[in-house]
Amino acid sequence: MSIGPRPYNIKYRVFVDRETCVQTFEEFIRSSDNKEYNALFYYGIAGIGKSKLQKKLQSVLSEEYPEILWVSADLRNPSYRNVSTFLVALRDEIEKKCNAKFYLFNMAHAIFWKKGHPDIPIPKKTYPLIKEDSFFNSVINVLNETKPGPLGLIPVKLIFDIINKAPDSIRRFYEEQAISIDELASMEAYEIEKRLPGIFADDFTSNLGMNSRACIFIDTYEALWEGLRGKGSFHEKDKWIRECLIPNMRGVSWVICGREKLLWAEECDEDWKNYITEFRVKDLPEKYSEEFLKDCGIEDKDIRSVIVKASEGVPYYLNLSVDTYEQACRSKKPEVKDFADTKKKVFDTFVKYLDKYEIRALNILSVPNSWDLNLFQRLMEKFNQNYSPDEFTELIKYSFIKEDTDDNFSLHQLMRKSLQEHQDPT
Structure with a gap:
């Protein structure tokens, strides 16, 4: 890679294909008035274009449905995986877009924060709840005067005053x-933290009504499980969203993007089948990959052909290849060999949020063309004894695993090739 300045004003890259995804979203929005709860979940392998799709859907709302309030949170940000911080971020976005006041949530969050940090004054310059609100500023002053220590009590009488x-x-x-x-x-x-989603929802409804025209986007949903796979119940990690937040915000439309199917109806509560639509974001067809590369200025047909074939329809691979092409152009004429490092970057993205035993299981499963439960169990017992054969049902939820026929599975080709090329020799 050549050393040189990197531009910060990156050229906007064309949004290609995904007409079906956008159409599904528009139908979802138009039908939202008829549903008490409404959720649309897009799932697909890493790099398939889910985040770019969300940006497109948000622009559709801004341009074609300006009456709908929309806000978003990306769980790629580790702090947003915390219940209270996630809600604060949503509240801040909502307050920017409409004249909403989250009085009870602000109070509950401040008391929650003080109880969790009894020895630390609430920092007025950085704590997101203070803003320019003189009423709430007075509450913070009173809370900061609370004596620290295990017996420090919240000054309820002073707050009431x-x-x-x-x-x-x-x-x-x-x-x-x-x-x-x-x-x-x-x-x-x-205990307060468990109630924060419901309190947030009550404040939201008090401001915008029971049948509000609002849409909340959540991206990188799989990040909720980072470092926590195999610890406790799988569905416990997003319970606060599934059971405490969405059900308390009637009329709100939710658009969530992640790598795995949610399976809320199948494994949590069958009533979700009435309220949630799951839509797989599929590989990009070759003609759209070609269109994308041409629009990005890659004129060499041989280079385009190599990139399209290697990408296996994954837009993230295409974007990384365009980055590589633009970097090479600064010092020389790009060649096919310049793109050798792209697969390594894609592999790193594929295995992000997986633990080492899952990665080893996938390395083993990349050898056969396909497998069923019986072969999976035999392979794990022989080559990956730290990974329970009982994890089969969890593993096949990943979007890079597809069911070829009944009870027979295989890996997405780009994932399989990446695993084979980056095998750990141990």
């Missing part, structure tokens, strides 16, 4: 809530 001196709209708001400040103050931090 601040509320009683607040404008009528604020005072009435706290009088009408289902959960009181007394109750919040009596809870432990972990």
Whole structure:
């Protein structure tokens, strides 16, 4: 790779194909008025273009449905995998786009934060709840004066004094809530955290109504399981979204992107089949891959052909190849051999969020053309004894594994080739 400056104003790359994905979304939005709960889940292998698709869908809302409020959160950001931080991020985006006030959520979150950090004053310059709100600023001052230590109590009386001196709209708001400040103050931090999604939803509904025209996007959903696979129940990791947030936000449309099918209806609650649509984002056809590379300025037909064949329809591979092409152009005429490192980068993306035993299992499964449960169990017992054969049902949820025939499975070709080329000799 040549050393040189990297441009920060990257040229926008054309959005190709995915007409069916966009059409599915528009039908989903148009039908949202008829459903109490409404969720659309796009799933597909790493690099297939889910994040780019979300950006496209957001632009569709902005241009064609401006009356719909939309906000987004990408779980690629590790802090957003925390319940409270995720909700704060959503609240901040909502407040930017409409005149919403999350009075109870702000109060609950501040008490939660103080109980979790009794020895640390809430930092006014950086803590996201303070803003320019003089009422809430007074609450923070009172909480910061709480004596630290295990016996430090939340000064409920002083908080009520601040509320009683607040404008009528604020005072009435706290009088009408289902959960009181007394109750919040009596809870432990972990107990408040469990209730934060419901409190957030109540504030949202108070501001925007029960049948609000709103859409919430969540990307990189698989990141919720990073470092936690094999620890506890699989569906426990997103329970706060599935059971506490979405059901309490009636009328809101949810668009979620991840690598694996959710299986909420099959494995959690069959009622979800009435409210969720799962849509697989498939490989990009060769003609669209060609179109994309041409639009990005790759004129050499031989180079385009090599990239298209190697990509196996994965847009991330195409994008990395365009990056490589543009870097090579700064110092010489690009050649086919310049693209040898692309597969390694794609492989690293494929195996992100997998643990070492899953990666070893996939390395083993990349050898046969396909396998069934019986062959899987025999291979794991012989070559990967730390990976339980009982994990079969969890493994086949991954979008890079496809069911060829009943009970017979194989790996996506790009994933398989990447595994074979980057085998750990041990």
